[in-house]
């Protein structure tokens with residue numbers, strides 16, 4: 001395996017990011033949203049169930065000549081609003097329940113963003129750390145070949161997720177194209193730019209979080225230039241969010257990663273910290289422009305804007321009462337439990353929910369699909385401008401629903417998602 005690919009895979013290998021129990025929380029919000037809009041229980045039943053599940057057994061020849069059988073999944077939760085869209089993860093814990101939950105999550109995220117996709121997710125139960133580059137390539141190609149009837153630019157479009165990257169997307173695109181006897185770049189997003197990937201995709205999620213926070217600040221009359229922020233996690237989402245906020249004039253005064261935290265009341269030089277982390281295997285500890293901080297204090301740090309951008313279930317009943325920010329922008333998926341969310345809401349803290357706040361990534365995936373289909377590639381500026389337009393529109397739509405129903409932005413985003421999916425379902429009719 002090439003050093004670069006192996007390194008990326010290993011640094012990305014972490015426990016599966018969303019346990020199924022976290023998805024139970026999503027179901028709670030869905031039920032609440034359905035109740036608020038008095039949704040027909042028959043419709044609720046339909047939209048909760050995955051539309052199609054495919055399980056494949058993949059016999060792969062290992063480098064030593066032996067065969068191992070891997071299990072692969074692809075779940076299309078909904079294709080009502082458009083083709084399925086969602087990542088593929090490679091992880092020892094991948095199982096049908098998890099993939100199904102993540103597929104459904106994508107349905108609600110795409111609906112909130114108003115992008116013309118349903119929700120899907122895939123995965124292979126494997127430990128990519130233990131596979132050579134050749135084994136990984138054979139596994140990816142066989143998975144793709146077995147799913148030829150399921151995937152497609154107008155059927156279901158995968159993307160990278162935990163432990164998969166642009167090289168794996170390139171192999172999927174190539175395998176699919178070989179079998180179709182034509183160039184099919186739009187079958188997958190998150191490709192290398194030279195193969196039809198989009199400019200601006202790497203920074204899209206963090207920039208989207210920044211835009212949502214800016215819009216939330218506007219509605220609350222908060223002056224960003226006089227505001228402070230704390231960010232948990234300094235990986236892709238955390239670092240780009242911090243940079244985006246700093247560019248808006250926010251003073252980023254505390255950050256943390258898995259190894260520790262940093263604080264500087266005068267404001268951390270985020271560009272310098274990104275550079276430091278880049279040269280330091282991603283780690284922030286030891287950065288000379290700030291003092292060490294106990295990483296467990298980050299969520300309770302006194303600031304105006306708090307961005308959990310690392311893990312799920314970190315703001316809970318136990319610590320939500322201690323959150324001192326005015327805005328919580330959920331960069332991670334599922335960082336707040338429902339009891340934690342209730343406490344924040346009662347404290348008057350504005351939480352921008354994950355399915356809105358971190359949807360910049362899937363939005364630029366949509367742009368990649370569009371660019372591949374039109375065969376015309378946008379400049380980074382055009383991608384950034386359109387991302388901004390989409391994020392602002394989605395934020396305003398959610399905010400409007402929250403005002404109408406006098407509820408949190410989270411509940412409003414689920415109401416909007418359910419309305420958008422069921423509106424199309426009713427127009428199309430249920431083919432029974």
Ligand code: NAD
Nearest residue numbers: 205233234235236237256257258309310331332333358361
């Ligand atoms: P990443 O692997 O690039 O970064 C994760 C960061 O979290 C690292 O800095 C790591 O050190 C830190 N971390 C881990 N445990 C921690 C702890 N206990 N305390 C503080 N920091 C800790 O991952 P990412 O792509 O930035 O994703 C972060 C979250 O955002 C995940 O929940 C992911 O599912 C979600 N997300 C990512 C994207 C995307 O486009 N990358 C899109 C939507 C949602």
